[in-house]
Amino acid sequence: MTQQAATSVSLPRWCTPSSRGAPTMCSSPPTQSAAPPGSRCSPSPSPTAAAAGDHPLLTQSPHDLVPFVEVPFHHLHPLAALDALPSPRLPSTHMPPQLLPRRVAELGCRIVYLCREPKDVVVSLWHYMNKGLRAVCRWLLPVRQYGPIWDHCLGYWKKSMEEPDMVLFLKYGDMMADPAGHVKKLAEFLRAPFTDEEVGAGVVEEVVRLCSFEKLSRLPVNSSGVVDRSSGRPMENSVFFRKGEVGDWKNYLTEEMAKKLDAVIEEKLKGSGLTF
Numbered sequence: 001m002t003q004q005a006a007t008s009v010s011l012p013r014w015c016t017p018s019s020r021g022a023p024t025m026c027s028s029p030p031t032q033s034a035a036p037p038g039s040r041c042s043p044s045p046s047p048t049a050a051a052a053g054d055h056p057l058l059t060q061s062p063h064d065l066v067p068f069v070e071v072p073f074h075h076l077h078p079l080a081a082l083d084a085l086p087s088p089r090l091p092s093t094h095m096p097p098q099l100l101p102r103r104v105a106e107l108g109c110r111i112v113y114l115c116r117e118p119k120d121v122v123v124s125l126w127h128y129m130n131k132g133l134r135a136v137c138r139w140l141l142p143v144r145q146y147g148p149i150w151d152h153c154l155g156y157w158k159k160s161m162e163e164p165d166m167v168l169f170l171k172y173g174d175m176m177a178d179p180a181g182h183v184k185k186l187a188e189f190l191r192a193p194f195t196d197e198e199v200g201a202g203v204v205e206e207v208v209r210l211c212s213f214e215k216l217s218r219l220p221v222n223s224s225g226v227v228d229r230s231s232g233r234p235m236e237n238s239v240f241f242r243k244g245e246v247g248d249w250k251n252y253l254t255e256e257m258a259k260k261l262d263a264v265i266e267e268k269l270k271g272s273g274l275t276f
Contacts, residue, residue, distance in 0.1 A: 150268035
């Protein structure tokens with residue numbers, strides 16, 4: 001992650017007319033739990049490829065199949081790697097909407113935004129950063145690299161209200177409660193709905209199984225090995241797959257802590273229609 005948010009964003013070379021209409025996966029940090037790996041599946045291969053054992057998700061990390069726009073640093077992984085992605089391209093980002101390249105809107109790129117219950121985000125970030133309360137304080141303060149989480153969520157929430165055909169706002173808890181329904185909703189939003197034949201053949205359920213946390217977290221590519229995606233900070237692949245559980249905050253936060261966080265979020269989101 002970058003140490004501080006940029007004040008402006010230049011147009012990446014991969015955001016070209018060949019990317020017209022291509023989706024962008026946006027999520028509120030941290031990546032590890034806010035956006036389950038299955039939600040970032042590469043859209044190109046057929047889900048039936050999984051049955052044959054040759055789907056890319058079985059041998060490559062979701063974080064590599066759907067690369068971040070801002071991470072890792074481009075002196076390690078140049079933009080040429082993004083240029084080489086086949087169209088339609090599917091990048092991901094933690095950037096708030098005001099920092100997205102202007103061409104995202106100009107080219108009609110659809111945005112899928114995924115957020116998570118703030119208390120679960122606190123716990124996930126605490127584990128990921130392994131810096132205790134310092135991480136939690138950074139999450140609450142405006143100086144963190146992507147801005148305070150309420151502004152981040154509100155930015156995409158308002159966009160989804162203004163342009164529902166271009167921005168799909170999803171909540172992790174809702175998705176986990178009805179994964180098949182959300183897979184179909186996502187396919188319809190991306191203008192690639194399942195056919196009646198595919199639904200009848202169980203393709204939707206196959207996609208859910210392939211992209212499930214349980215399946216991906218047990219694969220060797222995600223459960224072992226070390227990778228450097230953050231410019232000189234090697235991390236174990238398993239760090240990106242902790243639990244993915246809804247409501248895990250109850251195992252870590254006291255009732256008093258939970259009430260304080262709820263009060264902050266409720267105040268910041270007041271009148272927006274967005275609730276957690």
